[in-house]
Amino acid sequence: MKKRFSVALAVVLTLALSLALFSTGCTKKADDPGTSDSGGDVIKIGVYQPLTGANAAGGELELAGVKLANEAYPEVLGKKIELVVVDNKSDKAEAANAASRLIEKDGVCAVIGSYASALAIAAGEVMKSNEVPAVGVSNTNVQVTKGNDFYFRACSLDPYQGTVMARYAFNTLGAKSAAIIKNNADDYSVGLANFFKEEFLKLGGTIVSETEYLNDTQDFNAQMTEIKSKNPEVVFSPALIDSLALIVKQARENGVTVPILGGDTYENPDFLTLAGESANGCVFSTFFDAEGASTEEATKFLAAYEAKTPGESPSAATALGWDAYLMIYKAIEKAGSADSIAIRDQLVLTDFDGVTGKTVLNEDGDAVTKDWVIKEVKDGAFSYLATVSPA
């Protein structure tokens, strides 16, 4: 009797566990699984994003843009385009696995993703060795595309972003001293911090404090006590969405009242919810703002976004998701086939006016000519400050 109970229990637990794993791993796969086997009539584009784990909030923003673009441009060369979406669980190893799975199992001709530069870098080698082109959406770390002929991106880079913020802090905010706090285990955070520091020092400012932390850190009181004691005029804190709110909140609690500057990750509704009032006074650079948008594609995107989520204004990551999809779409159209190499050869020549501005790639495959948008958090909402040129 007892033995039978144990066996039953083991079975139930195993089922529960596999259910949990299955659900987190596979539910988001494709919108219409029925067409996935029909082979010749569809062109498959893979999307790998963190849909669970620490960066899920960012992954969902990008995915929303890709899906909207797919609805607006559902067909190319007379074939239906099918998105195959996999979750990379905000994990570097999992990101490489997800990319392999898309290419080897699902046979996609191109890949979009992933949110978080570190995840894209981790999967970069898979794209390269399989010769399947990938387009990053909002990853701004240099290493994502450098030395990889198969990785492109719809956005600009950390050097430009860090530099733009350093100039804004020094010239517009008039800050002469800054403190930097960065995530030592994250390529995006370290990259931005380094370029900010370089430019800020070059302009004649001083960095009075530099502190670090690691992934999964939740207590920043020690760092904030240190920063407060140095009395900087601004704090530069490039961070991913999971630590952002914690940092900003604990900064305010410890009496750090000066503006907190950062990068594109700040533009996330979750940040406002989590940080609440503490978020006010944060200034950051990003890729897109509805107010500053001027292209035809932007009008189309804004209308589609409004139709789907009335009354909300889209994040830059969502706008870039649209552009990333469009880059691949246009490359397939020009190549006249869904062959991976042919698509890659056309991606190199990308030149069109996207939602986020003129998209032309440099030799590494980065859209560096795009303008940056500076925004601030005011009264619990993002508000447009300025559009600045990267030069």
Added chain:
Amino acid sequence: MNTKPLIFQNAMFKTILVIVIAVAVTFVYALVGSGMPASQFTQQLFNAVSLGAIYALIAIGYTMVYSILNMINFAHGDIFMMSLYFAFFSVTLFHMPWPLGFIAALVVTAVMGAVIEKLAYKPLRTAPKNSVLVSAIGASFLLENLATYLFSGRPQAFPEIPVLMTGFTFGGVNVRLISLLTIAVTIISLLILTYIIHRTKTGMAMRAVSTDFEIARTMGINENTIVTLVFIIGSALAAIGGFLWGVKYTSILPLMGIVPGMKCFIAAVVGGIGNIAGAVLGGFIIGMSEILAVALFPSISGYRDVFAFVMLIVILMVKPAGLLGTTATEKV
């Protein structure tokens, strides 16, 4: 029965005294060496103590389970995480006033701890220890994945409780009510627990079961009741730690229990696993080493966890059984 206060009963007092002096000397040395203003140093010390206090609460759960069952309950960090979600939902979804919501979450967490023991550990009571360990890791994964599935991977905002976040400045030190409360709660929990274990019948039964399962049973102690009770107490303390954590840091994630869980496990080992005072001491040491690593060496603060682990290695090299632990001969 010995009537002297527990703390004087054995070498424990002496050990604590030595450690306190050693730690104090290190701090004074660091203070002089770093040239840091006294108020900033005091602030960091306060940060350290309030972080250490939460670690201590969670570490007690590890150590209690170990002393009874000789196993590491790897799901403990995830029980901590679940308690935060229970509190979160009782306030946001069921609109309970927060004190009531916290009590409800505390009860649910305690029950969950007991249920996990019944389902995942009890069937393996006579199995080799490794099997129980694997079962514990399984329970941990189950909770993490279940939480990710049910609550999504996006961080949620823990309800704000302005009363507890009120702050004041005392001699240049910025103090929040929640931090004071954390320290008080930890000390009170330790005292109550020590009283239960050393002054009540139930406590005596707990000590008996931890000394020898089988002989305790022959003496008429229902060991299953005792084990359940230990899991209830451990989980309840994790839940209390959870609320304090949630109120202070206000962001909750399904995988947030892993790192604090790991650190508190280390705290329990540093203090001498199986010893409750040791777990509290270990919690404070880990909290302090982390904060002071940042305070004294801000430019390499990214490696602050390394300091904690190095400390673990050094302590275990000097005292393999942990600071307050005793080397017991392996039961056959």
